[in-house]
Amino acid sequence: MTTANPSIDQANTLPLKEKLAKTTAIQRRRAFLLTLPLVLFLLISFVFPIGQMLFNSIHNNKVSAVVPDFATAIQQWDGQGLPSEATFEIFVKDLAKAKKVREVGRTVGNMATRINYEMPGSRSLFTKSARKAGKIKQGPYKEALIKIDKKWANPQVWLTLQRASHDISPSFYVAAMDLKYNETGEVVEADELYQIYLDNFIKTLWLAALITFICVLLAYPVAYLLSVLPLRQSNLLMIMVLLPFWTSLLVRTTAWIAILQTEGVINDLLVYFGVIGDDGRIQMIYNQTGTIIAMVHILLPFMILPLYSVMKTIQPTYMRAALSMGSKPFYAYRRVYLPQTIPGLAAGTLLVFILAIGYYITPALVGGQDGLLISNLIAYHIQKSLNWSLGAALGTMLLVVVLLLYWVYNKLIGIDKLKFG
Amino acid sequence: MINFLQKSINNKGRAYFFLALATLSVVLLTGTMKAAVGFLLIFGTPLYFMEKMHDYSTTGERFTRYVFLVISASVLIFLIAPVLIIMPLSFNAEPYFTFTDGMLSFDSEAYSARWYLDILHNGMKAPEAIEGWWSDMWNNAQWVRAARNSFFIATVSAIIATTLGTLAALGLSRPEMPQRALITSLLISPMIVPLVITATGMFFFYSSIGIAKTYTGVILAHVTLGVPFVIITVTATLSGFDMSLVRASQNMGANGWTTFRRIIMPLILPGMISGALFAFITSLDEVVAVLFIADVEQRTIPRQMFSGIREQISPTILAVASILVVMSVALLTVLELLRRRSEKLRGMSPG
16 A cells, blocks of 8 residues: 555554554545445435425424514413504514515415414415505504404414414424314314324325235245245246336336226226126226235335245255154244244335335325325325425324334344345 | 045146146136136146155145145236236227237237337327428437436436445445444435435425426436445445455555456446446336426436326337336346356356
């Protein structure tokens, strides 16, 4: 190493222990420097954006950005009755000023939407009042505002405003957990009609578990067959596993639509053989069944491959030994073979489960209404309803579950053991 | 009676006799030959594989093995059938997503390549014109533009991901690497974190720095998603790497770059190419990040398929899908050849 040359004389005078420590430190630094570009790249392009997005789940300044003075003033209010006349005055002036703002994210409409999340139906209250606020030239502001709309006499409006004036608040987690604030500002269960998120979360976990279970059932015999067949034959059969694995996700989803739809291959075959009548075609897609079938197909290779690589290393002599000592085949299988495949089972199960709970594309295309998963709800809030903070709160909850499972995976199996093909 | 059954199953000839009997009853029950062929394929093929069983196997063993083979065969068919079935479907002469009666009776009229032509024609200003047809196709056909976008984005992101990923894998596989477990799990996490979360985060961040709806944004996203695959493949190649080769080269006065270029790179090249191919396929197949980050101008093939499935479902999608399947077969073959070469280079037994 050419760089070490100038310091050789000096290094020779150091005790061996220090010299060793120094060299090790240099080598450690070199190894780390090699990974540094990628680590930095991922920190900027991946970790930071996600962190920023997650911050959205507790941070929402739609009120303080629109009516800044009021947002500070309302904090003085003790929540009893209505706020003071001075607070009303600040609010009316802020509202009149805000009416003129056109900048996206700082309009009265943005604030109205924010309050509307917590008080459905209150949107027009803000837009209407903002239009008329400019006309209120002098006090008493309290009466003038209530004259515009009687709802301003309702303390709940002011409680909600006070709560939303905090830039940092847990309100979106409250919403994501199917809870809400009641008239006095306590957290209670939301109306049944609005309880969709926890149910969807549970449904996602349940569907992911079901898909993982089906994958285990289907993958185990195939992985075993691949591991015991002679290399030539098993390589041939392996193609049947690897080809779907490397085929585009959308291609496979398209194929399942062609196969499962009411005018599709399976229904046509069933009608052709007279199993069902032409009017009795089975709805197998655009519902939960479609999601399950397509996702099992897509995730099955992730179960087969780790199982196969573990089963490949199991000595057939163990089973033979157990059988020759008089064990019944099933008992020998349960006590000798099955325990040895546990590492592969654990790896496959965790991997499939992790991938299944975050799935988006397949449910979006073949899930219909009841086959949608939590990812689809997150995407809906980010792209359609534009309630980014709620989307972020749901995303955080999903991410926590996934990272926990990832941590378990790392502890049990080690991510560096992962292999493809 | 039980004794008789046992003897019959033990005897291979008798097993085939029973199969023939069962097939005959299927023919009588359904009244078609096609069902009988299907029945024979599913329940008869496993018998062929059982030829090799020992004569002393018991009935129970034979039965278990038979059931096991039927199940395995069905699962393998379940895996491969959807991928294969779209190919004949894409040659449908009618705009349907299923086999027409004509197709089932192998009527040549019922097959046509019109959907493959439609891939080119879709979006063209004048598909029938002779003059300027090529430039019209190249610039206006939607699928052609999507394909150009896909290949451009996939190539650039694969190159960046392979460069960064190989460097990092070299660091990670050094014995002195500090915090190896932590950094490895960080570098592989883009594969684990749900795509919706990644894509949303990137969408907000890239919008705020002005690279959303640009090629740069999409490429950065795809590099991020491709990196874990490069890390995994290259680290696997390096795991059998003989470090004394590096010491030997340095001993003979080579500097770091020369050692990498002349010693390390030739040996890990198959792994690097596999990693690059993985990153390439990942980008080629990725749609969630594209949905969030890309604009109409950056539409890729999967994005085009996504809206095709959602909006106007036509067999053109099946034609595109068939082409993609053929491409995956080609890529898979290359990967397999690379794997064999890598194992040969590292002195491992093939297989």
